[in-house]
Amino acid sequence: MNEKVIYVKNLVKKFGSFVANDNLSFEVYAGEIFGFLGANGAGKTTTIRILSGLSKPTSGEVNVAGYDAYRQSELIKKNIGYMCQKFSLYEDLTVKENIVLYGGIYGMSKSLIGERLVNLLEKLHFQKDENRMISDLPLGLRQKLAFSVALLHEPKIVFLDEPTGGVDPITRRQFWETIYETASRGITVFVTTHYMDEAEYCDRISIMNEGKIVALDTPENLKKQYDAASVEEVFIKIARP
Amino acid sequence: MALLNQGCREKRFLQLKKNNQMKKVIESSGVTKSFGSTQALDDITFSVNESEIFGFIGPDGAGKTTLFRIITTLLVPDKGNMKVLGMDSVSDYKELRKNIGYMPGRFSLYQDLSVEENLNFYATVFGTNVEENYELISDIYSHIEPFKKRLAGELSGGMKQKLALSCALIHKPRLLILDEPTTGVDAVSRSEFWDMLGKLHRYNITIVVSTPYMDEAIRCDRVALIQDGKLLSVDTPQNIRAGFSRKLFTVKSAEKYKLLKMLRKNQEVLTVYPFGDSMHVTLKNDSSEKSVSDCLSREGIKDAVIREAEAGIEDRFLELMENGIKA
The missing domain is CATH 3.40.50.300 (P-loop containing nucleotide triphosphate hydrolases)
Structure with a gap:
């Protein structure tokens, strides 16, 4: 559990005079489920964009999957997976076309894409659905597929940005089981959510407020520290000044 | 007299409230x-x-x-x-x-x-x-x-x-x-x-x-x-929660994923869903929580705590969804 896959020290990100990320320091380990929580506007998206190589820090050290966020952002992109609820798959492409497209974007060889395609369809019991349009799939299936596609190139880390928003309670729980299963294979899962019960499933959580990380620990320890019955209570105590 | 007035007002309020409830929007x-x-x-x-x-x-x-x-x-x-x-x-x-x-x-x-x-x-x-x-x-x-x-x-x-x-x-x-x-x-x-x-x-x-x-x-x-x-x-x-038809138990352990897998394999368990820091579990008709906890400890989960709990809206929603799937 001690291999660091994300290392952030004194990260600052400014937009003009606005400080979106104010001196963040944290580490995330291999195979960990790390919950990244905070109120709307706290600065989470800014951090995730930096960690996934889409934006450069203003100052501070950031290393993701062994690569430096200033000089090696392209390598970071190749070694992470990303999925969000709003957009992940192209709705007007088929299941197979999406998989092939993403394989190409990740720079995988044609033979490797072909091999992973077969495995993936088999694992999801999707063999009969490979030529179906994404827009024809129920939301739950779409989400499972999007998660598998984010793991297509076997990244060390996968970022999930509100992956379960609006999903029914059974599918939401099935999705978390795949998260558990993924983490048990040693892949780090970095996840944001507004469902506070899901925060309890994480190994550790951080809570951001106004650009700063104000709490970071296991759910159990945070509940003890803030004398709260649930993570939701902790969250409300921290985010409501 | 004052008391009587107050009684009248209360009665009228209740009547109004009742009328209001009858009014469909x-x-x-x-x-x-x-x-x-x-x-x-x-x-x-x-x-x-x-x-x-x-x-x-x-x-x-x-x-x-x-x-x-x-x-x-x-x-x-x-x-x-x-x-x-x-x-x-x-x-x-x-x-x-x-x-x-x-x-x-x-x-x-x-x-x-x-x-x-x-x-x-x-x-x-x-x-x-x-x-x-x-x-x-x-x-x-x-x-x-x-x-x-x-x-x-x-x-x-x-x-x-x-x-x-x-x-x-x-x-x-x-x-x-x-x-x-x-x-x-x-x-x-x-x-x-x-x-x-x-x-x-x-x-x-x-x-x-x-x-x-x-x-x-x-x-x-x-x-x-x-x-x-x-x-x-x-x-x-309140009534929706009360509609939950079975006894509900929460099961807690530090090893959440292992606990989930073990409960799912357990023959006496009817349903198991992760709920925050615990699992919400219902048992088959003739099963007792004691036998489930014995079984968990045999499987190596020593810290499992099982408690009876009150069902929430989401428990009832899950139950209704399952019934719908079976029907």
């Missing part, structure tokens, strides 16, 4: 709607009483938005009848629109107009002005008034939500329809939003609101659970 009977081969709504029958906060709770694709569009006269049902404020949603749509405030899920603000301009625009469209009904929105609008010159597109999520609610209320509607106002909003802002809705009660506005968050059900007077275009249950939150 929405009466939906057999409403059905399809889009091509997709059946969005299947025989939807329910009613909403005056000054109630009535919640529709269900996941994306359940049919909430389609139903709201029919209530707000924007869509016509294939079959069935929708009566709103005593009027027919199809034939009386013009009159009805004047009396409804609607906050759609995706879009309701003009991003390139300022806060103030948006509010004035909505007031003008409904033939009124901001001053006339300011009292109604002052609680909500006062939070964003300091930024009234800012473009709506540049507001934070929480501020957008407050402005959209102000715009939906500015013509003093008798019925307020809110489509997923709290989706994607953090737990603190969600709670504040529900506090604001609670305060609108005193203006006798009926509120119909949808949400994918099961925990928001308790903020409603009554809720309808909706899934795949069908109503699973319509009742008070």
